[in-house]
Amino acid sequence: MRSMVKVGWLALLLAVGCAGRQDLETPDYEAIYDVPLEEMWPSVREYFKDANLPYREDRGSLVLETEWKQEFGGSKIAGYWHRYMVIGKRETPTKSKLWITRITKSVNKTLSQPGKELDWSMSRMVFRGGDPLVLSVEDDEDRLAFPVGENAFYMESGQGTRDLTMEWRVFRGVMPKLAKQQPTKTEQPAAKAAATFTECGQSILGLKKLAKVGGVMLLGELHGTQEVPRFIAQSVCQLVTSGMPVTVGLELPVENEERITTFLQSQGGDVDWLKLMEAPFWRSPYPDGRGSEAVANMLEQLRHLRAQGLDVAVFVYDHPKLSSQQREDALTKTVLAQVKAKPERFHLVVSGNVHPRTAKGLPWDKQYQPMGYLLKDQLDDVTALDMAYDSGTAWICAANQQSSKLDCGVKEAKGKDNGDRFFVHRWRSANAEGYHGVFYVGHVTASEPAILKGLGNPDAAPAQEPASSL
Secondary structure: OOOOOEOOHHHHHHHOOOOOOOOOOOOOOOOEEOOOHHHHHHHHHHHHHHOOOOEEEEOOOOEEEEOOEEHHHOOOOOOEEEEEEEEEEEEEOOEEEEEEEEEEEEOOOOOOOOOOOOOOOOOOEEEEOOEEEEOOOOOOHHHHOOOOHHHHHOOOOOOEEEOHHHHHHHHHHHHHHHOOOOOOHHHHHHHHHHHOOOOOOOOOEOHHHHOOOOOEEEEEEOOOEOHHHHHHHHHHHHHHOOOOOEEEEEEEEHHHHHHHHHHHOOOOOHHHHHHHHOOHHHHOOOOOOOOEHHHHHHHHHHHHHHHOOOOEEEEEEEOOOOOHHHHHHHHHHHHHHHHHHOOOOEEEEEEEOOOOOOOOOEOOEOOOOOHHHHHHOOOOOEEEEEEEEEOEEEEEEEEEOOOOEEEEEEEEEOOOOOOOOOEEEEOOOOOOOOOOEEEEEEEOOEOOEHHHOHHHOOOOOOOOOOOOOO
């Protein structure tokens, strides 16, 4: 890793020339300020003040610590807070740099280190005739040989990590004001970006390299976790605050389209939540995880981003009355219509892990054509990612062989520990199922149906801010 790089003014101005962007792709080296530390520090103070990040400062040692700030700009149900420790360092008598550490806390203890159970009885499975078929990426040892590339730089705990993304965000906001030349038009957006700062959680490694305008990213998930909806909300937040319009496709019944759109355009009050939750989908006798509290909270987080004027859209595309190939055809038709109607957007489409496959055939039907397989022939840019995770729990509906009925509840899920940092990783080539890589969400925790949790209403049990510490 390079430790000293002098970034020229011209390169900086080219990097920050797009209005409204909070951050671009983060280099894997430090940002060096070509000014003495004492001259740089007042502008750092001003940046955090303009970004509405109150702080306390140890003026004698050029260190400041921000107050806790919640993800998604104060969403009532985000449940995660961050604060920053900023340390000014003298590189040389005429050069300086910042070290910024992000500290993360959660009221639901998701970040606490889980116990490593010896025996897990449940893996990701689908059932055919009562017989389980394992569909998991976790044993793909050669493809999950981490850390590599940019992932290797971040090897610390998720509770307190050095945040290169924030260091570069401050650098891009501060340097134009320190430039000796007169400000130009291209410099102004960088100064404004700090004023619209939105906390989107720890940067998801590899995401912005794969997310492209006009592209479609298919995520194959294990339903019923807290982590996947959070991954989606954070991904959307980090992309839209960088200036990319994002549309999220959810595997929910198409009959819910108008109801969800209405909620996203609402104020998110009690009546708005009741109108969203009165749909039969949320009250299914066999809730399979797509109607979880975490999914409801994710919709609230996306609504909150829209309320800030950020370019977020959502559509639903499931046809639950159909089955087998007819259902795949209908899913494909609905998603394809959305993508072709808005080719200037990035589409993030989430479903169970069979539909996104871009390879033909399943173990029980060699002629089966999943949605991903059908989409790749009609779109130029389709990336399919399978879910990877550390062991934990999920709300799963599995076939009960004795009663021939679905058994829904919290069950153990077996995975592989690749750390607690969200990341996206693309392989050199697709695997046999047609997946191009994985999205990793760390230790998984079950999320129960929203209907069992106060209708998923964030006003039912507001999260409490972490206690302040000196």
